[in-house]
Amino acid sequence: MSDNGSAGDGTSRKNHAGEEAALSERMRSLEQKLEQARAGTEKNAKADGAPSGGMQGMGLALRVASEFASGVLVGAGLGWLLDHFLGTTPWGMIVLLLLGFAAGVLNVLRAVGKVAQPEERVKPRPGVKSGK
Amino acid sequence: MANDPIHQFQIHEYFPLGNFAGMDFHFTNSALAMVANVAVVTGFLYFATAKKSLIPGRTQSIAELSYEFVASTLKSSAGTEGMRFFPFVFSLFMFILTANLFGMFPYFLTATSQIIITFALAMSVMLVVVGYGFYRHGTHFLGLFVPHGVPGAVIPLVSAIEVISFLSRPISLSVRLFANMLAGHITLKVFAGFVVSLASLGVVGVGGAIVPLLMTVALTALEFLVAFLQAYVFTILTCMYLNDALHPGH
16 A cells, blocks of 8 residues: 555545545455356356257257268278278278267267267376366 | 259359469359458457447447357356467357358358368368367377276277267268258248249139248248357357367366
């Protein structure tokens, strides 16, 4: 607390100090309110994580279909590439198509929340601080 | 031709841009739509925030709301650390949202109904995730594919499946956005086409045309919802993938 020296008599200085105390009191209460508001928005953001609307059915269908199809497609693509460059026709395609099918099922299960995301499923070992 | 539901997605070349690396580049209607998108978003945000009044006006409110919306989405799924990607995520969201909404104007091309556009967007997301993941965590980033608590014998199998699942992300991300926009616009066009062809049948036809007309009106509203929802879904999945890059389960 630094005065600019001009405050000579005691009453004005006391007033000054009182004002400052009131100001810091107000600031503290404001900060508290802000903190509460922040916590509230965070909670809200967590609560409405899933988009809701009349389109839910079709949206979910398109989402699940694309998740599954993309898994199989990537498997097939990788298999084709492997065969093309290593000349292992047809084994690369067979194996990777099957793996792609599994990945597609995994994608779908993740999309509907039956299997945790890679980040959540992995439990941090005791003693190792998780990145979160 | 007027009744062809696919006609709206055709690409026309306006003028050539030149020949680079053996490929012909043209300025197309798709490019024009995207340039217009970017110009509208940038111009809107610039003018909306130019005044910077404490009590926001209507346009400033919209700009602030969009900021708040994307920021809270990013924070809730990637943590406060994810805010370093805010410019990237916000640009993606605004671009996809305006591209989707531009498609709702008659005679405008929906840029996001072209698979190559959505795929390029999804690939840019995945490149950021992989690049930042390796930059930040080095080889630890590969831990994403090796879950703990799995018996050693099946780790190769599980890792292979995880890798394929990871590689399929950009495809599912791009196909979802593209398929939603394409399917929605085709449905809209088909129902609108019913109105025309029924109305040409005479008095009974005009009476019957009311049903698809109502359907078209309802579908238009639905399309506006889908336009927003798909931009949101793309954004939230981007945030989840960025979360993987920030904390690869370790």
